[in-house]
Amino acid sequence: MLSVAGTDPWADVAHLYRRAGFGGRPDELEAAAAAGYEATVERLLGSTGADTGLGGLADPVLTAPRLGELADPAARQALQQQLARERQELSTWWLARMASATNPFPEKRTLFWHGHFATSIEKVRIPLLMYRQNQLLRSQGDGDFHALTLAVAQDPAMLIWLDAASDRKDSPNENFARELMELFTLGTGNYTEDDVRAGARAFTGWRLDRRDYSFAFDAADHDDGMKTFLGHTGDLSGEDVIDIVTHHPASPRWVASRVWSHFAYPTDPSDPVLDELVAAYTPELSLSALFRALFLHPEFRGDRARSGLVKQPIEYVVGAVRVLAPDLLGPQSATPADGPGRLLSGVLAQLGQVPFDPPNVGGWPQNGYWLTTASSLARLRFATSLVRRADLSAVEDAPSSGRVEATARLLGISQWSDPTSSALSQVAGDPRSLVALALASPEYVLN
């Protein structure tokens, strides 16, 4: 299963597609192997314009509620039901994008930023705002990190989530200032509680205008006094704070460590493996340069990276659907009363990862967190259910003795371990059982 970078081009691009996307179909991997690893990296990073796979997928139509105007309890209840329907529609829309995009990297990258600037619909409550945040992460997720962070800081969903909109001069709210430094830009140990307090003062006056859910600034409520924040002194504004943290010397290693941890294997900012990523990123805080350095780093294709991540539930479910039942969430399926979408959302809830609903501002934990007895059962149930709707012809058409190998090629696995191969052989006579078991194998559960 673990092969040296460059000796097996097919295995290299299969690994790239798993990490930069949600896994590759056999035709995608054949084409990518022929084009070469570096060329495939450039194609994944560089696509511009509309994605051909998403041509038929309409954006969701979502409500901008004016709760204050709904004094009538019946009208309020109708609105809550409408918002609940839209929440499902939004989730199905994003899952459909992940499953259908010809170039999956923008969606995978957006999923990463969603976990990084983790914001939950449980508190934000308005699907429209989560949708706008999602589009922001997509459109600015490979630009410059300062611009992305500033846009996220002033994003209405984030303003609600971290109480930045309730940051008042006479009682500053520290929530956003703290998480901005601890989780989004610097990591622990690079700031003090004094910096948190100064940062909170700088963000006073930031508001959410609930007439049109836009960012607004209330100068009267802003503390424009002198502050000292991370060694900088002045009448600092919230924008100044964002500028300071994203350009802080500790920030590049922190950002690089988050990217490496989610695309290669978990590590901390002091790891020398990050040096090349930091060098590429630092001059202009360029996220595209960072991602390029990531995918081209020799260690990215090394043994430790290949076995370093467990598939998150979203990656697991979307990946299986992409390969086995790509029409399940196709554009024509993404309607509000969408059966498959609701079904997959139910599976994701059983596995413990629902889009737009991270457990807290730290996002989702990794690896061992997903390997519980309950999630093992949920994966097995999902697998046996999915194979009943799947196109398994690549396995069915192979002779019984060749089906285990055919299953590997179908799922992008370069080689089964002996115990897995032996177990799969036991059910090679029944393609559905074979593929279902393969989906529960350690080779497939690992990313």
Added chain:
Amino acid sequence: MSRRRFLTVLAGTGAAGALGVGMARHGFGSPTPAVRRTGTTPGGPLVLVALYGGNDGLNTVVPYEDSHYLAARGTLGYGAHEVLPVGDGLGLHPNLKGLKGLWDAGHLAIVRGVGYPDPVLSHFRSMAIWQSASPAAEVSTGWVGRWMDATGSDPLRAVSVGPTLPLLASGDKTAAAAVPAGPVGLPAGPGLKAAFAAMSRAPAGAGLGPLGARVVQSGSDLLEVQAVVSEALAAEPSTSLGNTNSLDGGGTTGAGAPPSGSSKPPGAPASAAGNPLATQLDLVGRLIKAGVPTRIYMVSLGGFDTHSAEKDTHAHLLSQLDQAVAGFLSDVGTHQHGRGTVVATFSEFGRRVAANASAGTDHGTAAPLFVAGQPVKGGFYGEQPSLAALDEGNLEFTTDFRSVYATLLGPLLGYDPDAALSGRFPTLPLV
């Protein structure tokens, strides 16, 4: 579930190492040295109920005679005519009728002023502190997980309901079994179960790295847990305390999914209308009655972060808590395996004394918690925090939460708390 049926179930799954190992792993062998048992174990199993979001202690155990409370809470407060009086100028929230019944029967302990020094007002970190029992340093294990590390390797000693494990249940070497609240049957393809069992016996060094080995291990744990749990559930039909099929996208997330900062609006969709805590406790009750030897269960209820429009939301949540817990204890309390069951609630913090401008409360600090069950000596423990001497608008704690844990591990379950808690904490005489 009879002992003989239990052993037969283990043999049927082909668990490696024969019946002898199975017996030891499930508690039939002699105790390991880390276990110091008292002569007779007064109680157990223990059921920990996490209340996510920060439960408003002042509106749960109400100091209705304290003028500071009435002044601070205004219309958000409760008066003498509404609360259920329990003495000492305190009354339970009007919806806690079942807990009041337990109080009157002498089986409810109200532990007051529970918290820790230098309180943290972040959901994320304070809940991690409560679950790791480590206020001073961030650690990646929970106190139940560390108890498991010290007492052997059987994943069934502690069970968490839900798809992911809370920090509470994670140790360095081992973790609790995560059991879903929904169906537990393995999907039965022809020969699929046998092949899955074969795949889950793979030795750790099959070239898959440490994570691959953990995938394999979770598969073999699943088979063991599933065999025991489904046998138990078949023997004990549901008492339907909640929606037993409701592990859908709604509120039944179980112990491992902390919805920080969430408050489901009244009129939430029908799929979340059941009592998610009752659903989890229904499963726990069935496992207890079936004689599954689990010692600690973990369940949860979310939605307590009531920053705005608190009164109705909080009342609804307390109603769910009360119905689920009182119903559960009443159900297992008459059963031979369930008599020693004790339920303990906890939350990441209480709430600010004064109401805010949105008819709610902001994050606070110390709060009361409940410990209930037949082994419990009912009454008040810990001092009621003063509403006159506040710390920046918040209550000062009087009882360290680790004393509660030490009491539950030591006097209740009969283990040495030192392995799980770093340091000795005075226990409370509540068992």
